[in-house]
Amino acid sequence: MSSFAEKAEASIPAEIRMISGCRDEQTSADVSNVASFTLPDPAGRAGGACTSALLNIMYKDKHAPDDDISFQDVLLKMRDILSSKNFTQIPQLSSSRPMDISTKFDISQPDFHGNKRAVMVGINYIGQDGELRGCHNDVLNMKEYLMDVHGFEESNMNILLDDGVHTDPTKDNIMTAFREIVQQSEEGDVVYIHYSGHGASVRDDDGDEADGMDETLVPVDYNKSGLIRDDDLLTTLVVPMKKGVFVTAIMDCCHSGTILDLPFNFKADGEMDHMVADENYDFDPLTAIIGQLAAGNPMLATAMNVVDQGCGNCTIS
Incomplete structure (x- = not known):
């Protein structure tokens, strides 16, 4: 019988790491003035607490740290910063592979030999209930960090903002961006995914969640097109990403702890000192997705074009 780690590698070919701003049951803050975080431009304006x-830690005064800093250190320092601002959210690191959290934090890999691509989504929900102020700034600040420190090129960065200038972050546009980056990425490539906006928790509709809830992203047109469930992200972004692609995702939204449904987790709660496998993780849905991909199921490629029937019992928070 295959080990848990072997099943994970067979089910999720790419190496994917995700930092989320909070646990599934928590909300994540949009900060009205982030000057106290000592950020680069646009310091003094709004931003997400997680991204800020x-x-x-990683780009203070527009400089990367002089010393190596581990994933564990990054998560714990994030927690300390958030706690000092009276935020209760607990950052979380998830991975498709078991990993040593003392590994140096990096968005690239030492053996990188391909292209660097990014999809970055920031939604302020301008003119809607629950309007936010900092999500555009999150994306623009992270874009500068990626280009300055990690060598990303602007031509390989797909930016979605509801600012009337960039591609509008509708459900269809977000999922199209995810499908395209999966199709474009090859072994040796580095991928960065960023989402700043609302997140929600809704009742699981297919019985694959131990807590009975699906975590979701909230596109700008959610009232018309519905939410983007974790199952949708698993089907469209996580499982189809090719072997040998190195992915880092930042999810700065509420209820985001396990939104990519990755099998290994570390919570920066001061109690965990290593990454652990999710003993309740169900590989069967991933096996089904792989089977559909292998069969060239056309429904899989268009699965995210199906409109959800409203937001159910979700609360946009």
């Missing part, structure tokens, strides 16, 4: 804390 990360940038405070």
Whole structure:
């Protein structure tokens, strides 16, 4: 019988790491003034607490840290910063592979030999209930960090903002961007995914969640087109990403702890000192997705074009 780690590698070919701003049951803050986080421009304006804390550690005063800093250190420092601002959210690191959290934090890999691509989504929900102020700034600050420190080229960065200038972050546009980056990426490539906006928790509709809830992203047109469920992200982004692609995702939204449904987790709660496997993880849905991909199922490629029937019992928070 295959080990848990072997099943994970067979089910999720790419190496994917995700930092989320909070646990599934928590909300994540949109900060009205992030000057105290000592950020680069646009310091002093709004921003997401998770992204702001990360940038405070990795890009303070527009400089990367002189010393190596581990994933564990990044998560714990984020937690300390958030706690000092009276935020209760607990950052979380998830991975498709078991990993040593003392590994140096990096968005690239030492053996990188391909292209660097990014999809970055920031939604302020301008003119809607629950309007936010900092999500555009999150994306623009992270874009500068990626280009300055990690060598990403602007031509390989797909930016979606509801600002009337960039591609509108509708459900269809977000999922199209995810499908395209999966199709474009090859072994040796580095991929960065960023989402700043609302997140929600809704009742699981297919019985694959131990807590009975699906975590979701909230596109700008959610009232018309519905939410983007974790199952949709698993089907469209996580499982189809090719072997040998190195993916880093930042999810700065509420209820985002396991939104990519990755099998290994570390919570920066001060109690965990290593990454653990999710003993309740169900590989069967991933096996089904792989089977459909192998069969060239056309429904899989268009699965995210199906409109959800409203937001159910979700609360946009």
